[in-house]
Amino acid sequence: MLELSISSFEQKYTLQNEDAENLGHDLSTLGLFKAFSESAPQLVLMLTNIIQMQDFQLFTVIKIISSLSSLSFSVLSYHRSMRAFVPEKLKMGWSSSIIYFLWNLFLIGPRVVCVSLFASVLPCYITAHFLSLWTLLVLWAWWQKTDFMDTKAGEWLYRATVGLIWYFTWFNVASGNKKLRRIIYHMVIGADTMLLLGLWWWRRSVESARLSPLPINPYLLIVMLMIIYIIGLALKLVYYWKFHPKQPDLQKDKKDGISQMKPQAPCYDMVDSGEKPETEPESVLSASALTQRFTSGIHKRMRNMAVNFYC
Known part of the structure; x- marks a missing residue:
């Protein structure tokens, strides 16, 4: 992005509308990665400290709910970005957005709370638990043969990030039988x-004499977390039953000369062929050639995400 921006500034070159839109989709994915690689661990740490210090004030509870809502909204933002590839009649409405937001909130929330509760009483074991489960999730992403980045090192970084997201919530990364993978994951x-x-x-039962009593009955807390999680699963079933597009024709309407975007369109295979066009040396690439090389990677990622998301 920095390389392209410098070339654009020097040669007075601006991105086409299509390129800017594709870059926006790419940035929505980066926002999702950032939410679960930075915000979610920070929220777990904050909630763990609150539980240990017994600081359950109204403002503290509002902060926790707001942080969980932010995580859920980042997933919703990514989902709405993927809806750009479907016909206008399948665009995401307010009702489907609300249900999508709620089921993510009700599934991510109990997960974050349970991890924080565990870390509050067994802080020495949370790292071992995370690394063990995260390693298995990364291997599962590798087993699904993801194809998102242009290099092997980048692909393993992507799989590592996917494993981190999976630690908190589901994120589809490959086409195929997604229903079975979702069931296994949950x-x-x-x-x-x-x-x-x-x-x-x-x-807590073993160390009850040493630990401070919780402001809420532990049995009631466990039941509440289980009920919220079950409600989240039910809302997810409702969403996929009523609102999620079933294998739509992934395309964009032709506006201002923007070409259609179908899963197997030839223009999205330019980075897979392995053939390099005969151009000037890389050191003297023109801005248009540099932009084409840059946006071809965006096109590949957009194609893979859209196909994996709906097919």
Whole structure:
């Protein structure tokens, strides 16, 4: 991005509308990565400190809910970005957006709370738990043969980031039988969440004489978290039953000369062919050639995300 911006400034070159729009989709994905690689761990740390210090004030609760809502909104923003590739009649409305936001909030919230509860009583083991589960999730992403970046090193970085997102919520990265993968994911994460919650309850019962009493009954808290998680799963089923497009024709309307975007369009295979066009040496690439090389990578990522998201 920096290289392209400098060339654009020097040669008075501006991106086409299509390129700017594709870059916007790319940035929405980076926003999702940032939310779960930075905001989610910070929220776990903050909530762990609040639990240990017993600082359950109204403003503190509002901060926690706001942070969880921000995570859910980042997922919604990415989803709405992917809806740009479907016909106008399948665009995301307010009702579907609200349901999508709520089921992400109700699934991410209990997960973050359970991880924080576990870390508050067994802080020495949370790192081992994260690294163990994260490694398995990264290997699962590798097993799905992701194809997002242009280099092997970049692809492994992408898989590592996907594993971090999966630690908190579902994120589809490959085409195929997504329903089965979602079921497996929720079974594994649900069992892991219950394990963390059970270990937290066991530790509190063993150390009850030393630990300060919670402002809420532990049994009531466990039941509330389970109910919220089940409601989140139910809302997710409703969304995919009523609102999610079923294998739509992924394209854009032709406006201002912008070409259609279909999953297997030839223009999206320019980075897969391995053929390099005969151009000037890289050191003297023109701004248009540099932009074409840059946006071709964006096109590949957009194609892969759209196909994986809907097909």
